[in-house]
Amino acid sequence: MEAHHDPTDKISNFSSCSLPIVSIRIGDIMCNALIDTGATLNILSSSILKKLTNIKEIDAPPIELKTINGVSVATHRVIECNVEIGKSNFLAHMVTTNNDLSPSFDVILGLNFLNMHNFTIDCTANCLKNSQVEVNWNFSRVFPQTCGYSLEHNFENLQNRENSSFKEVNENNHSVYNCDVTLGRVFSKVTIPPLSQRYVDIKLDNPTINALSSSKPLLIEKEKNSLSTSFLVSRSVSHLSKSSTCLALVLNLNDTPLTLNKGMVIANVSPIHEFASIENVNCVSSGNSSDNKNWLKEIKLNHLTSSQQQQVLELLNKYNNVFAQNISDLGECGIIKHTIQLTDDIPTRQKPYRVPYNLKNEMKNQINILLDAGIIQPSTSPYCAPVLLVKKSDGSFRLVADLRKLNSKTIPDNFPLP
Numbered sequence: 484m485e486a487h488h489d490p491t492d493k494i495s496n497f498s499s500c501s502l503p504i505v506s507i508r509i510g511d512i513m514c515n516a517l518i519d520t521g522a523t524l525n526i527l528s529s530s531i532l533k534k535l536t537n538i539k540e541i542d543a544p545p546i547e548l549k550t551i552n553g554v555s556v557a558t559h560r561v562i563e564c565n566v567e568i569g570k571s572n573f574l575a576h577m578v579t580t581n582n583d584l585s586p587s588f589d590v591i592l593g594l595n596f597l598n599m600h601n602f603t604i605d606c607t608a609n610c611l612k613n614s615q616v617e618v619n620w621n622f623s624r625v626f627p628q629t630c631g632y633s634l635e636h637n638f639e640n641l642q643n644r645e646n647s648s649f650k651e652v653n654e655n656n657h658s659v660y661n662c663d664v665t666l667g668r669v670f671s672k673v674t675i676p677p678l679s680q681r682y683v684d685i686k687l688d689n690p691t692i693n694a695l696s697s698s699k700p701l702l703i704e705k706e707k708n709s710l711s712t713s714f715l716v717s718r719s720v721s722h723l724s725k726s727s728t729c730l731a732l733v734l735n736l737n738d739t740p741l742t743l744n745k746g747m748v749i750a751n752v753s754p755i756h757e758f759a760s761i762e763n764v765n766c767v768s769s770g771n772s773s774d775n776k777n778w779l780k781e782i783k784l785n786h787l788t789s790s791q792q793q794q795v796l797e798l799l800n801k802y803n804n805v806f807a808q809n810i811s812d813l814g815e816c817g818i819i820k821h822t823i824q825l826t827d828d829i830p831t832r833q834k835p836y837r838v839p840y841n842l843k844n845e846m847k848n849q850i851n852i853l854l855d856a857g858i859i860q861p862s863t864s865p866y867c868a869p870v871l872l873v874k875k876s877d878g879s880f881r882l883v884a885d886l887r888k889l890n891s892k893t894i895p896d897n898f899p900l901p
Contacts, residue, residue, distance in 0.1 A: 504588050505618045508567035510535050514589040522593035527577035528584045539563045546578055569616040573600045665689040667750035669743045670728050675735040682730045685750055700755045703731045706748050713737050716750050811856045824894040830865035831888040842872055849882040
């Protein structure tokens with residue numbers, strides 16, 4: 484039996500040719516199936532479902548399908564079908580989705596299917612087999628290139644480690660040569676205003692490297708050995724001009740002007756030779772997720788029809804990863820160090836407020852939650868402000884700090900509109 488074959492002219496698309504994909508038949512439809520031992524269920528794409536006839540649905544509890552990027556979609560539809568591998572048929576329960584899984588495969592055969600029919604995966608021979616059938620898949624892989632490097636590896640001879648090397652592949656004549664990262668220096672003196680960013684012309688130390696040409700994009704990164712914390716260089720892509728210069732985006736982190744002198748090393752420059760597309764492979768989990776919000780309690784939908792309510796709920800569940808489910812989901816930004824300007828340097832200190840005995844555990848729990856979430860941290864500062872619990876309308880408590888004394892000494896910050 485022949486397995487799924489990836490086109491040889493697309494071997495650089497390493498993400499698909501490295502997957503265990505086999506050809507199967509469901510009903511009269513031929514399709515490609517991914518063998519995924521990390522999936523707890525079998526998944527069928529919507530495009531294949533639409534082509535099937537005589538569908539047999541079975542009762543099943545609500546099932547949550549979660550993609551690799553965390554997006555969750557609930558489904559209630561499960562069908563029973565026969566999966567033909569080779570000349571043998573195997574019973575399977577397929578969870579259906581509302582969209583396609585991947586350009587490379589239409590079905591995911593999960594661990595429950597493999598266990599039910601006693602399948603064994605032989606990674607040495609690249610085959611899936613049991614007592615009835617054996618099917619192979621092709622496994623050849625090319626690593627993506629980053630920073631001008633690629634890894635050539637012969638998977639048929641893994642023990643011959645000395646044959647593996649970091650090299651750059653010339654796409655025109657398929658020749659191989661070493662590639663170096665060169666330094667980028669400030670082309671001419673430039674001054675960047677406080678807390679601002681500006682494109683800066685940088686000149687390459689060694690623009691004669693064969694891999695560096697105006698036709699190829701260049702990766703710009705901050706010089707790794709730079710100890711300066713006053714500015715950042717954005718990791719970006721640029722092109723080499725005729726004068727052997729390219730652009731780097733520099734951000735001034737200080738509240739004073741930043742001067743970059745001519746010849747100052749600020750960046751590493753390396754060629755980019757090819758781009759590899761990475762596929763998102765869906766993973767699944769069954770049961771009710773504790774991370775899902777009960778949107779009906781959060782928002783009022785009484786003014787909508789049943790179909791409109793369903794559409795709103797599906798939209799919220801589809802993009803529920805943009806909502807903080809709990810305090811630990813709140814993000815942070817460490818680019819700018821926050822400072823508070825005071826009228827004098829005399830620390831403000833206050834004694835802790837007494838906490839009622841029945842609220843001591845609540846106080847400890849709230850402090851531990853904030854510590855675990857990284858919102859607060861232990862401090863030995865001479866400044867001290869008391870905290871207290873304020874009861875909310877729903878009966879729960881909010882931890883607040885009494886910073887009135889500190890606020891009385893704070894100099895307000897005023898920033899002009901851009």
